[in-house]
Amino acid sequence: MAASTLTEVARLAGVSPATASRVLNGSARKPGQDIAERVRQAADSLGYIPNAQAQGLAKSSSGLIGLIVHDIADPYFAAIALGVQEAAREQRKMVLLATTAGAPADEKEAVAAFAARRADSIVIAGSRSSRPEDKEGNAELAAELDRYCRNGGHVGVVGHPVVGATAAGGYHVVTVPNEELAASLAAELTASQEGDFVIIGGPEGLFTSDDRVRGFQRGLAKAGRHPAEVLRSAFNRSGGYEAGLALAARIKDARRDGSSGAGSERAGSKGTKRICIFAVNDVMAIGAAAALRSEGLRIPRDATIAGFDDIETLRDFRPALSTVRLPLEEIGRQATRSAARADAGTDDAEGATSPISGQITLRRSTETAA
Amino acid sequence: MAASTLTEVARLAGVSPATASRVLNGSARKPGQDIAERVRQAADSLGYIPNAQAQGLAKSSSGLIGLIVHDIADPYFAAIALGVQEAAREQRKMVLLATTAGAPADEKEAVAAFAARRADSIVIAGSRSSRPEDKEGNAELAAELDRYCRNGGHVGVVGHPVVGATAAGGYHVVTVPNEELAASLAAELTASQEGDFVIIGGPEGLFTSDDRVRGFQRGLAKAGRHPAEVLRSAFNRSGGYEAGLALAARIKDARRDGSSGAGSERAGSKGTKRICIFAVNDVMAIGAAAALRSEGLRIPRDATIAGFDDIETLRDFRPALSTVRLPLEEIGRQATRSAARADAGTDDAEGATSPISGQITLRRSTETAA
DNA sequence: CTGTTAGCGCTTTCAG
DNA sequence: CTGAAAGCGCTAACAG
Numbered sequence: 032m033a034a035s036t037l038t039e040v041a042r043l044a045g046v047s048p049a050t051a052s053r054v055l056n057g058s059a060r061k062p063g064q065d066i067a068e069r070v071r072q073a074a075d076s077l078g079y080i081p082n083a084q085a086q087g088l089a090k091s092s093s094g095l096i097g098l099i100v101h102d103i104a105d106p107y108f109a110a111i112a113l114g115v116q117e118a119a120r121e122q123r124k125m126v127l128l129a130t131t132a133g134a135p136a137d138e139k140e141a142v143a144a145f146a147a148r149r150a151d152s153i154v155i156a157g158s159r160s161s162r163p164e165d166k167e168g169n170a171e172l173a174a175e176l177d178r179y180c181r182n183g184g185h186v187g188v189v190g191h192p193v194v195g196a197t198a199a200g201g202y203h204v205v206t207v208p209n210e211e212l213a214a215s216l217a218a219e220l221t222a223s224q225e226g227d228f229v230i231i232g233g234p235e236g237l238f239t240s241d242d243r244v245r246g247f248q249r250g251l252a253k254a255g256r257h258p259a260e261v262l263r264s265a266f267n268r269s270g271g272y273e274a275g276l277a278l279a280a281r282i283k284d285a286r287r288d289g290s291s292g293a294g295s296e297r298a299g300s301k302g303t304k305r306i307c308i309f310a311v312n313d314v315m316a317i318g319a320a321a322a323l324r325s326e327g328l329r330i331p332r333d334a335t336i337a338g339f340d341d342i343e344t345l346r347d348f349r350p351a352l353s354t355v356r357l358p359l360e361e362i363g364r365q366a367t368r369s370a371a372r373a374d375a376g377t378d379d380a381e382g383a384t385s386p387i388s389g390q391i392t393l394r395r396s397t398e399t400a401a
Numbered sequence: 402m403a404a405s406t407l408t409e410v411a412r413l414a415g416v417s418p419a420t421a422s423r424v425l426n427g428s429a430r431k432p433g434q435d436i437a438e439r440v441r442q443a444a445d446s447l448g449y450i451p452n453a454q455a456q457g458l459a460k461s462s463s464g465l466i467g468l469i470v471h472d473i474a475d476p477y478f479a480a481i482a483l484g485v486q487e488a489a490r491e492q493r494k495m496v497l498l499a500t501t502a503g504a505p506a507d508e509k510e511a512v513a514a515f516a517a518r519r520a521d522s523i524v525i526a527g528s529r530s531s532r533p534e535d536k537e538g539n540a541e542l543a544a545e546l547d548r549y550c551r552n553g554g555h556v557g558v559v560g561h562p563v564v565g566a567t568a569a570g571g572y573h574v575v576t577v578p579n580e581e582l583a584a585s586l587a588a589e590l591t592a593s594q595e596g597d598f599v600i601i602g603g604p605e606g607l608f609t610s611d612d613r614v615r616g617f618q619r620g621l622a623k624a625g626r627h628p629a630e631v632l633r634s635a636f637n638r639s640g641g642y643e644a645g646l647a648l649a650a651r652i653k654d655a656r657r658d659g660s661s662g663a664g665s666e667r668a669g670s671k672g673t674k675r676i677c678i679f680a681v682n683d684v685m686a687i688g689a690a691a692a693l694r695s696e697g698l699r700i701p702r703d704a705t706i707a708g709f710d711d712i713e714t715l716r717d718f719r720p721a722l723s724t725v726r727l728p729l730e731e732i733g734r735q736a737t738r739s740a741a742r743a744d745a746g747t748d749d750a751e752g753a754t755s756p757i758s759g760q761i762t763l764r765r766s767t768e769t770a771a
Numbered sequence: 772c773t774g775t776t777a778g779c780g781c782t783t784t785c786a787g
Numbered sequence: 788c789t790g791a792a793a794g795c796g797c798t799a800a801c802a803g
Contacts, residue, residue: 053773106479125497129495408781433788455795
């Protein structure tokens with residue numbers, strides 16, 4: 032028993048399908064009260080549900096918004112996804128989700144799939160990269176995106192423009208001031224941290240990571256500190272954990288050397304000043320912290336640490352993590368809205384969404400008080 | 402410049418649209434090598450992307466899987482969503498996401514929207530409820546679901562069947578043994594916990610919560626303990642926080658009374674034995690823990706606490722949370738697969754997926770050792 | 772204001 | 788093995 036169709040409804044109501052369409056699904060022209068009522072009754076007596084595919088085909092638009100994330104289980108993306116959802120709801124659209132693990136090749140496939148479904152717009156979250164191994168993938172992704180835009184699609188990108196994408200019409204970027212914020216974070220930290228800084232970054236070539244690293248170094252330089260050493264690992268918790276392990280070993284070594292055989296536990300109170308770790312995102316920071324802890328080191332006693340993003344789920348972590356708060360939901364919302372805006376013809380200056388701002392948030396993990 | 406169509410490709414290749422269709426999109430019949438090659442070339446020289454809407458209309462199926470969650474930013478749902486995503490990928494389908502905050506009315510809308518899009522199957526995650534205020538909504542949801550199934554749709558539900566849904570064909574439930582697991586948790590806890598138990602539950606009528614409460618009480622009874630008092634609040638972090646605040650006050654009072662004016666800080670070592678809190682999910686447990694901490698109480702020193710779910714993002718929380726590990730991703734995967742199975746006609750015993758099992762995981766938060 | 776007539780792009784009998 | 792023709796369900800010009 033297939034779902035009933037508009038034609039059936041029309042027949043039951045004794046009108047033409049066109050009229051039924053006009054009353055059931057919005058149209059500029061309003062049929063007469065009497066007839067409208069009859070149609071409506073027929074419709075719900077049959078349990079009529081319009082076939083969105085057919086509507087889409089006829090109107091060539093789909094009421095769909097495509098969302099591309101690296102990993103929906105990562106709270107960073109989940110928060111953005113929530114924002115996208117909200118914006119989609121405002122536009123009375125549904126969101127189609129694609130998880131790509133950040134591989135440009137998969138992202139390209141996702142874009143193609145969205146294009147095939149005639150998604151009205153596409154939102155891409157997740158760091159762009161310029162790694163050599165992604166070069167080809169990036170080019171293909173850019174080409175796919177261009178084609179999508181040329182065919183009338185709109186795309187909103189979170190963070191950085193996709194490498195190589197010509198800024199064709201319908202292509203919008205929600206810029207996140209990663210570099211500036213990282214610089215500010217560094218500036219604030221230098222006020223209290225006396226020891227060396229170490230950065231735990233993601234793989235080289237990941238824009239988000241690179242920007243934060245660069246910004247942090249800049250902030251350090253401005254404060255007259257020498258540049259931090261940069262440890263590279265995966266852009267997730269286990270990457271942070273690994274790097275944390277390496278740092279823990281180093282801290283212990285330094286302590287052993289510094290205390291020449293004796294054995295106080297408190298690195299922070301020794302000649303060797305405790306290091307301050309900046310992990311380029313919260314999940315990595317949490318991973319690093321876990322590693323230090325597992326090696327018997329304490330934060331902020333033996334080392335201080337800061338992250339980036341201010342992931343909500345991680346706010347109850349102790350010691351509370353110093354970080355940079357990013358309005359993740361808002362970012363998702365804006366990316367979605369900016370993509371839709373062009374859709375509606377509201378061509379206000381190409382990207383009139385208010386700029387994203389973040390907020391340095393110092394908490395216990397970088398406290399240096401006795 | 403609209404996307405190019407099959408007809409265009411066919412014309413360019415000098416064949417009929419039918420043939421082009423046969424070579425480009427899978428068909429039982431295989432056109433000749435020579436002609437196939439020509440079509441393929443024409444296709445990608447034009448950058449042809451099949452119009453999924455049109456295909457869907459013609460085949461009346463869409464390659465879409467609808468997923469309904471309360472809140473995609475909640476790590477519990479995010480984990481399930483990841484599993485759904487994976488299963489969808491196996492089936493070469495995309496997932497359509499709907500966030501409903503658990504309101505049956507919204508869920509009904511989501512189901513209707515999915516039905517309109519001719520989703521091949523629908524997965525519903527998130528606790529069902531039998532609260533009086535949801536009664537009407539549940540009935541409508543059930544009706545909508547039934548209609549969807551009757552029209553050939555398949556649905557996979559996580560946890561409990563939707564209230565009032567007739568177990569029509571195509572309706573599958575992935576059962577999570579919440580009650581049993583909660584009972585086991587209680588059993589294990591009674592071995593080490595001497596004080597009273599208190600349960601922080603969600604609103605009455607939420608099945609998941611109710612099951613866990615019931616199971617826990619049963620476990621307690623079996624161990625000869627008297628039933629735990631049940632505090633009700635919202636089924637999320639802030640609900641846990643609120644309840645935690647109330648408990649903190651109570652613990653402090655008890656301590657003051659117990660120590661009649663003197664003032665040791667250690668409730669655990671007093672005559673009043675420390676209470677053991679069971680929060681029906683991890684996020685609530687974390688909230689409660691945060692509340693206790695903010696009131697100057699320490700875990701497990703002043704009270705012990707356990708949660709449920711073993712949310713991955715929360716595993717770095719300290720003290721490590723005792724909980725029941727649930728294979729969330731797997732649950733999502735199974736719900737998706739079981740819904741699809743019927744689709745493929747593989748009618749193996751109505752629900753031949755392996756049953757979900759959980760694992761009691763005792764960690765620091767319930768340690769009672771000195 | 773309503774009904775009729777064409778498609779939207781693709782699949783799928785059914786002939787050739 | 789290929790092509791022609793008839794829709795899938797709905798919308799949007801046109802007529803009436």
